[in-house]
Amino acid sequence: MNVSLEQLAPCKVLLKIEIDAAVVDAAFESVTRDYQKQAKLTGFRPGKAPVYLVTRTYGPDIEREVRRKVFSENYRIALRDKGLRPLGNPEVEEIAFGRGKSFQVAATIETEPTFDIPDYKGLTVEVEVRHVVPEDIDRALEGIREQGAQFTDVARPVATGDFVVVNYTGTCEGKPITELAPTARGLTEQKNFWMRVESGQFIPGFTDQIVGASAGEKRTVNITFPEDFVVAVLVGKQGVYEVEILQVKERLLPEVNEEFAKRFGLATVEALRDGIRHDLDVELKNKRITSIRNQLIKSLLDRVQCELPDSIVQGETRNVVRDIVHQNQERGVTTESIQEHKDEIFSAATSSAKDRVKAALVLNRIAEKENIQVKDEEVLERVARIAQQRQQAPEKVLKELQNSGQINAIAEQILTSKVLDFMQLQAIVAEVPARTPNVP
DSSP, rough: EEEEEHHHHHHHHEEEEEEEEEHHHHHHHHHHHHHHHHOOOOTOOOOOOOHHHHHHHHHHHHHHHHHHHHHHHHHHHHHHHTTTTTTTTEEHHHHHHTSSOOEEEEEEEBBOOOOOOOSSSEEEEEEEEEOHHHHHHHHHHHHHHHHTTTTOOOOSSTTTTTTOOOOOOOOETTTEEEHHTTTTHHHHHEEEOOOOSSSTTSSTTTGGTTOOOOOOOOOOEEEETTTOOGGGGGTEEEEEEEEEEEEEEEEOOOOOHHHHHTTTTOSSHHOOOOOOOOHHHHHHHHHHHHHHHHHHHHHHHHHHOOOOOHHHHHHHHHHHHHHHHHHHHHOOHHHHHHHHTHHHHHHHHHHHHHHHHHHHHHHHHHHHHOOOOHHHHHHHHHHHHHHHOOOOOOOHHHHHHHHHHHHHHHHHHHHHHHHHHHHHSSEEEEEEEEEHHOOO
């Protein structure tokens, strides 16, 4: 076998392989014999059909199997001999193939970058000492109350803290806002729009000007778009809104008593507070672990400088963009606002994707060095948990994940977690006083 290598980019090579005709012919003979043993042709007992008839009947299938077998075996040898660590499948171009011919192929391969594994044992990390305090439980309990809030129409003027349902249209410089910001349709007009009457809500200064209004009343609201407004073209400009108050609603929070506790299957308020304390303790523990792991990863990334494979970064960037868009949509950010900030989103996603790809490469290299592996039963256990969450049969979920290619991602997640577990056990953890109060 003759192998030549051409560097196309820092993490991309062209591998040319030529396999001797004798090897190809031997493979044809071997594969043909295998087909002959299994062949069921009319007039012949299984395995007794003549070779010429087997070849004529199964010729294309035999060729495909020879091509696959010869390439895969010699491709692995070529990678080993050239010291290549491929990422993903190669793009293969066949140059020559057939009986009595050498098998010539050109494979374009994206490869792992070359780098030295930095020290990963005994890294120092800091964790803030935090404990759940009564104020944390109070905040969490208030959040639970807000989730159970009811809204009642009231026949009185709007007061701070109320919710209102309004229709509005907005202009800027005497024109509909969409003429200045085409994607800002939600800022230009809304029907039956709910907003909380509280300073800083919606557009700063907006809700302050509808305090005292009653249902059925119309008001003109004048605002100045602030310096940090999400639509950059409107920053500093004057906006005029014609607002119609449709409904005034008072928010009623449930009283914290035994009846409230029973909604959560608990007999007393004290039991409810104990449950909240436990959940907050678990949350603090998880945040501690996350902080340690993030510091360990950052320490590795800061000490590894290398080129990254373009296609892997591009693919991960698409994943990050999808995650960012989904998170913003869940927070209620409009499609128009997301579109307005698409360049910033893409830039942030690219930076995050590069860090993710580099971290995966370094952690995988550590896993190899420490012989950290993922067992099949660990993957199946994770699949079972996913199936339980989806309330589906594990077999069905496993098949779906295999078909979509996500099963490999699950195995990668488990491997990453196991490597970070190993590094955390080796780390020097320094506890420091909390710099800020516990966040709700």
